[in-house]
Amino acid sequence: MPSLFVIKTLCRELITRERSPRVNEADLVIDDPEKVAAYTEAGREAGVIAPVYLYHCA
Numbered sequence: 001m002p003s004l005f006v007i008k009t010l011c012r013e014l015i016t017r018e019r020s021p022r023v024n025e026a027d028l029v030i031d032d033p034e035k036v037a038a039y040t041e042a043g044r045e046a047g048v049i050a051p052v053y054l055y056h057c058a
Contacts, residue, residue: 006045006046009051
């Protein structure tokens, strides 16, 4: 079951009309081990991009 954080974020994304501008990555490949670890952590259940993953899965 998703955490309360994920549910709150999903609800906010469905309700708000505000859209964030798209910002392209400077590098298309993450080759720095610290950046890979940060990206992996961001995708975990309480991470900042987890709600995006959940939204697209739904």
